[in-house]
Amino acid sequence: MNHTPKPSAAIIGGGPAGLMAAEVLAMAGVQVDVYDAMPSVGRKFLLAGIGGLNITHSEEFSLFCSRYGEQQSDLQTCLDAFTPMQLCNWIHDLGVDTFVGSSGRVFPTEMKAAPLLRAWLHRLRSHGVRIHVRTRWLGWHAEGGLRMSGPEGEYRIHPQATVFALGGASWPKLGSDGSWKPLFEAQGVNVASLESANCGFEVHWSDYLRERYAGTPLKNIAMQVQGPDGQLHHKAGEALLSAHGLEGSLVYAFSRTIRHTIAQQGQATVWLDLLPNTSRDKILHELIRKRAGHSLPHVLKTKLGISGVKLALVHEHLGKVQTEDQATLADTLKALPITLTTPRPIAEAISTAGGVRFDNLNPHFMLKNQPGHFVAGEMLDWDAPTGGYLLTACLATGLAAGKGALQWIKQSAN
Numbered sequence: 001m002n003h004t005p006k007p008s009a010a011i012i013g014g015g016p017a018g019l020m021a022a023e024v025l026a027m028a029g030v031q032v033d034v035y036d037a038m039p040s041v042g043r044k045f046l047l048a049g050i051g052g053l054n055i056t057h058s059e060e061f062s063l064f065c066s067r068y069g070e071q072q073s074d075l076q077t078c079l080d081a082f083t084p085m086q087l088c089n090w091i092h093d094l095g096v097d098t099f100v101g102s103s104g105r106v107f108p109t110e111m112k113a114a115p116l117l118r119a120w121l122h123r124l125r126s127h128g129v130r131i132h133v134r135t136r137w138l139g140w141h142a143e144g145g146l147r148m149s150g151p152e153g154e155y156r157i158h159p160q161a162t163v164f165a166l167g168g169a170s171w172p173k174l175g176s177d178g179s180w181k182p183l184f185e186a187q188g189v190n191v192a193s194l195e196s197a198n199c200g201f202e203v204h205w206s207d208y209l210r211e212r213y214a215g216t217p218l219k220n221i222a223m224q225v226q227g228p229d230g231q232l233h234h235k236a237g238e239a240l241l242s243a244h245g246l247e248g249s250l251v252y253a254f255s256r257t258i259r260h261t262i263a264q265q266g267q268a269t270v271w272l273d274l275l276p277n278t279s280r281d282k283i284l285h286e287l288i289r290k291r292a293g294h295s296l297p298h299v300l301k302t303k304l305g306i307s308g309v310k311l312a313l314v315h316e317h318l319g320k321v322q323t324e325d326q327a328t329l330a331d332t333l334k335a336l337p338i339t340l341t342t343p344r345p346i347a348e349a350i351s352t353a354g355g356v357r358f359d360n361l362n363p364h365f366m367l368k369n370q371p372g373h374f375v376a377g378e379m380l381d382w383d384a385p386t387g388g389y390l391l392t393a394c395l396a397t398g399l400a401a402g403k404g405a406l407q408w409i410k411q412s413a414n
Contacts, residue, residue, distance in 0.1 A: 005031075006029065006030065006031040007029075007030050007031065007160050007161075007409045007413065008030065008031045008032075008033070008159045008160050008161075009022075009025045009030050009031070009032050009033075009159050009160060009161045009162065009163065009405055009409065010032075010033050010034075010035060010146065010157060010159035010161075010162045010163070011025075011032060011033070011034040011035065011162075011163050011165065012035050012137045012146075012162060012163070012164045012165065012166060013034075013035075013036060013164065013165035013166040013167060013175075013377070013379075014034050014035075014036035014038075014041025014042060014131065014133075015041070015042060015044060015045060015165055015167055015175075015176070015377060015378075015394065016042070016045055016377070016391060016394045016395050016398065017165035017376040017377025017378070017379075017394040017395065017397055017398035017401070018034060018036075018041075018163065018165030018376070018377065018398060019034070019041065019042070019120060019121075019124065019398070020376075020394075020395045020398030020399050020402060021163040021165060021374070021376055021398045021399070021401050021402035021405065022034050022124055022129050022163075022402070023120075023123070023124060023127075023129075023402070024398075024399060024402030024403055024405075024406060025161075025163075025402050025405060025406055025409075026124060026127040026128055026129045027127055028406050030406065030409060031128060031130075032124075032127075032128070032129045032130070033129075033130045033131075033132060033157075033159070034124075034129060034130070034131045034132065035132045035135045035136075035137060035148060036131070036132070036133050036135065036175065037133075037134065037135065037136040037137075037175055038133060038134070038174065038175040039133055039134055040133055041121070041131060041133065042113075042117045042121075043174040043175055044167065044171055044174040044175065044176060045113055045117060045391075046113045046114060046117065047171065047174060048113060048350075048391070049111075049112050049113025049114065049116075050113075052107055052111040052112075053107060053108055053111065053112060053113040053116070054105050054106070054107060054386065054387060054388045054391070055087065055088070055091065055098060055106045055107060055108065055388055055391060055392075056084040056087050056088065056105075056106045056388035056389075056391065056392045057084060057104055057105055057106060057387050057388040057389065057392075058084065058100045058104045058105070058106055059104050061083060061084070064079075064084060064389070065079055067384050067385060067387070067389045068382060068383075068384050068389065068393065069256055069383075069384075071358075071381065071382035071383070074358040074380075074381075074382065075382060075393055075396070075397070077363070077400070078365075078393075078396040078397050078399065078400035079392070079393070079396050081396065081399065081400065082392075082395060082396040082399050082400075084106065084388070084392060087392055087395060087396075088106060090395075091108070091116065094116060094119040094120055094123065095119055096108050096109070096110075096115060096116045096119060097109040103387075105387055105388055106388055132150060134150060134151055135148055135149065135150035135151075136148070136149045136150075137164075137166070137180070137183075138154065138183075139183040139186070140183075140187065140370075141156055144158065145157055145158040146158075146159070146162065160372065160408075160409050160412060161372050161373075161374065161405035161406075161408050161409050162372065162373045162374065162405075163374045163375075163376055163398075163401045163402060163405050164180070164373065164374065164375050164376070164379060165375075165376045165377040165379065165398060165401070166180045166377075166379055167377060167378045167379065168194055168197075168351060168352030168353075168354070168355060168378040168379065169181075169194040169346050169347075169352050170196070170197075170346060170347065170348075170349040170350060170351055170352045171347070171349075171350075172347055176378065178194050178346075178352075180379065181194065184356060187369065187370060188369055189356060189360050189367060189369065189370070190356075190357045190359070190360050191354070191355060191356055191357065191381075192353075192354040192355060192356075192357055192381045193354045194346065194352045194353070194354040194355065195259070195343070195346060195352060195353050195354055196255075196259075196343040196344060196345065196346045196348070196349035196352065196353075197255055197256070197259075197349055197350070197351045197352050197353040197383040198252040198255055198349060198350035198351045198383075198385060198386050198390075199247070199252070199255060199343050199344045199346075199348060199349035199350065200240075200242055200244060200245055200246060200247030200248075200251060200343075200344040200348065201245050201246055201247070201251065201255075201258060201262075201268075201340035201341070201342065201343055201344065202244050202245040202340065202341045202342050202343075202344065203244070203245035203246055203338055203339065203340060203341065204339070204341065205241075205243075205245070205316070206316055208312075209241070209312055209313070209316050210243050212312065213241050213308075213309045213312055214241065214242055214243040215240070215241070215242065215243075216240070216241050216308070216309040217238055217239070217240050217241075217248070218238060218239045218240065218241060218248075218272070218309060218310070219238050220236075220238075220276065220277075221236070221237070221238065221239065221250070221272050221273060221274055221276060221310075222234060222235065222236040222237070222272070222273040222276035223235060223236075223237070223239070223250050223251075223253075223254065223270050223271070223272055223273070224270065224271040224273070224335070225254045225257050225258060225261075225268070225270050225271075226261075226269070227257045227260065227261060228257075228260050228261050228264045228265070233254060233257060235250060235253050235254070236250075236276050237249055237250035237253065238250055239251050239272075241309055241313075244344060245340060245341075245344070246270075246338065246340065247344070249386055249387075251270075252350065252385050252386045253385045253386075253387075254270070254385075255343075255383075255385065256353070256383060256385075258270070258340055258343075259343060259353070262340065262341070262342060262343070267339050267340060267341050268339070268340045269337050269338065269339050269340070270337070270338050270340060271335040271336065271337050271338075272313070272335075272336045272338060273333075273334050273335060273336075274306060274310050274313070274314075274333050274334075274336060275304060275305070275306070275333050275334065278304065280330050280331065280333075280334050283304060283330045283333055283334065284326060284327065284330040286299065286303040286304055287299065287326040287329060287330060288326055296323065296324070297311065304333070306333065313336060313338075314329070314332055314333065314336065317332060317336055317337070318332055350386060350390075351378060351383060351384075351386075351390050352378060352383070353381075353382075353383035354381055354383075355378065355379050355380045355381040355382070356375050356379055356380050356381060357381045358380065358381060360375075361375065362404075364400070364401075364403070364404030364407060364408070365397065365400050365401040365404045366404050366405075366408065371408075372405075372408055372412075374401040374402075374404050374405050374408075375401065376394070376397040376398045376400070376401035376402075377394040377397055377398060378390075378394060380397060
């Protein structure tokens with residue numbers, strides 16, 4: 001009896017986007033092979049979960065989608081097809097419970113990525129997915145097929161459809177090193193330059209501030225940023241004073257605006273509100289009524305809670321003479337300017353901007369000039385702040401590319 005062989009698909013890259021594409025195809029009866037250059041898949045995913053895996057965000061959906069900025073229109077269709085609620089239901093189907101944190105972010109109950117990844121890989125393997133680690137994609141062969149290099153040397157594969165999900169260029173030690181970019185460009189694919197997205201920015205701190213407070217968190221603050229278009233953006237949260245400058249979730253939330261401002265103006269200024277829950281009038285009142293015998297640092301600490309790194313930042317900006325001016329001090333506590341000069345290197349970034357431009361793709365995430373080849377995840381030209389937006393879009397584009405590859409395989413069979 002003759003058996004018709006299963007249709008085949010290759011997934012190049014074993015991160016969330018690639019694994020989601022693999023799931024779509026495998027559950028439709030396609031023989032799926034996942035190739036990853038690292039010794040195991042999902043390494044960046046596991047790293048992201050060390051401090052608590054932020055899966056997605058529970059905010060209102062239209063607001064959620066707006067976090068993708070200029071690329072929202074490019075991503076909207078796949079976000080509509082895999083909403084944050086659907087993502088949570090998908091995770092629940094893997095046997096992993098979730099909860100919504102105080103900030104609206106969604107986490108697994110255990111706060112870890114490993115149990116989710118184990119359950120996911122078990123499901124994939126149960127549907128016949130084969131995973132090949134320590135295997136790197138080297139490009140397209142001139143005579144057709146994909147060039148691969150594994151433990152046994154170089155070889156060629158000829159899948160009926162291929163989904164590329166090789167990530168951006170952040171955390172290259174975990175596999176996403178951007179080495180795919182020249183290979184795509186050599187095929188005429190337009191790729192926007194990869195650059196740091198969710199990253200820290202450099203500040204010219206004094207030696208004292210750097211040596212005394214590097215690594216110190218700035219808690220209970222707010223930040224205001226003015227974009228190149230003049231629009232003001234404001235958000236409360238936390239940041240971290242590093243040896244090089246500023247980083248942390250509050251900085252990442254504005255990273256796109258800061259990057260664009262630096263690109264246009266050479267630097268960007270952010271304003272820190274060190275007392276976001278206290279009005280300027282209240283601050284000025286406490287400074288004016290300073291009791292005899294009490295030093296200014298004592299009043300700032302006991303009446304306003306300003307000490308340590310916050311006080312050091314005030315002194316760094318004002319100096320001793322201006323600090324004694326009560327009105328100037330009150331203004332500074334509510335809007336302390338810090339000049340950011342350049343993003344930190346891409347290898348330090350949580351994620352990257354840039355990648356394969358959407359006008360290279362058809363609506364099913366297939367390369368227009370490479371039929372049967374699809375692109376998903378952080379390889380694409382989009383970025384978003386931390387808060388669950390990155391993982392959601394990676395999974396949503398992986399789902400879309402997987403569906404596109406499945407449709408291509410079915411059409412090719414007819």
